[in-house]
Amino acid sequence: MAYSDKVIDHYENPRNVGSLDKSDASVGTGMVGAPACGDVMKLQIKVNESGVIEDAKFKTYGCGSAIASSSLLTEWVKGKTLDEAAQIKNTQIAEELELPPVKIHCSVLAEDAIKAAINDFKSKKGTSGLQQTA
């Protein structure tokens, strides 16, 4: 398998590896994939009061392309609003990393991961918002 230089760069120097506190109300967590399929991505975002993603962290079990897709995604979503982040398409990731056709599913997984993280954050906010008004 020939990897592009960008995939190799992200694989060798992954950005934003780590975990944020799952129970923190300002943190959204998305975990997608399954070990049986050979890839699992965990993406976390920390959102400030104006709805801007101020930090993002990931951990990925998967091939080099899956690791690179999630690493790149954390770079992209930082500083974006939730709506902007939700607009990121797998095709943009695949294009940036020059993923071969057999690895497109890695970029799909990354798109699923950010969507799941945003949903998690929103559902948490919904709950905590209710608590505040109560």
Add this chain to the structure above:
Amino acid sequence: MSIKLPIYLDYSATTPVDPRVAEKLCACLTPDGLFGNPASRSHPFGWEAEAAVEEARGHVAALVNADPKEIVWTSGATESNNLAIKGAAHFYQKKGKHLVTCKTEHKAVLDTCRQLEREGFEVTYLDPQDNGLVDLEALKAALRDDTTVVSIMHVNNEIGVIQDIAAIGEICRERGIVFHVDAAQSAGKVPIDLGAMKVDLMSFSAHKIYGPKGIGALYVRRKPRVRLEAQQHGGGHERGMRSGTLPTHQIVGMGEAFRIAKAEMASENERIRMLRDRLWAGLSDMEEVYLNGDLEQRVVHNLNVSFNFVEGESLIMSLRDIAVSSGSACTSASLEPSYVLRALGRDDELAHSSIRFSIGRFTTAEEIDYTIELVKKAVTKLRELSPLWEMHQDGIDLKTVQWVAH
């Protein structure tokens, strides 16, 4: 001492040609050499080439204690497997149309069986036990009155386990069933005595034991005689079983490789066992590292290891300084986890995390030590990246997690 990178640890995929083999092989190509057609009866060019071919046939036969007349040249173990299984199934089809094999066989056997199924034959694919070995009772139970061929490999290409072909031979002979053994991964690594073992057909490859690629052989027993229907027709070479001009240089190379294997196998295995044990001691020092396949009933050349919570392809990417394989070389272009490990009942994630290290004639202790350090570093790095490792550290049983499969 400096190490030349990358380090080759994929001897089960193929081996380099031994320089002694290359020398003999090259002497069969040029105008000064034995370039003649071994089938030419009318001049010394043919006679000399034929003599070289027959000497090589003798070397191949000697390694497995067979009669040279029982050796048929082919293009490799894949062709030998095709010729043996299709040839015997076709020849004996009036007697029955049922075959038995195992799910962990090489694709050259499994796919040949699939083809026979398309032709109307029935095939039973046995499940191996967790250690990779065929359950002899299950084999006995699978045999029917219309079973004509049983095909079980001697040594598995992925996990290196050694099947008890002597015992399987007894079972088959008693029932008058043709027993074929794919010995591509065992010849030159495990003693084979066809004088004692009741094997009827056995496939060999040259390039797995320091011979050239593109050449192999099929052992076809004469007493009791086993019959085959030819799969390739032409000039009637190899007693009609396999037509085609004999490639003298490849045959001479294979003969020399088998001669060296016979002379050096015992001492070479001892050295390789030491290297294998050294590698396993180094790797198993880490947590959550599993050996695939039986530790005792396996060739000393193979170590198939699963590094839990690390995905195999990404691990290989970190191991660019060593040449190893994830799954088998023939299937590594696909994203499927190894069918062999799955057949052993390994969890998918462990099958996804497996690396096959195969050690050979030119492997050194320095290379093994370098490999251990490199693998440890890579596994540690990838586990830091792995959400599964994090969950495992937090005491979460991954089997209880609801995954969002895609």
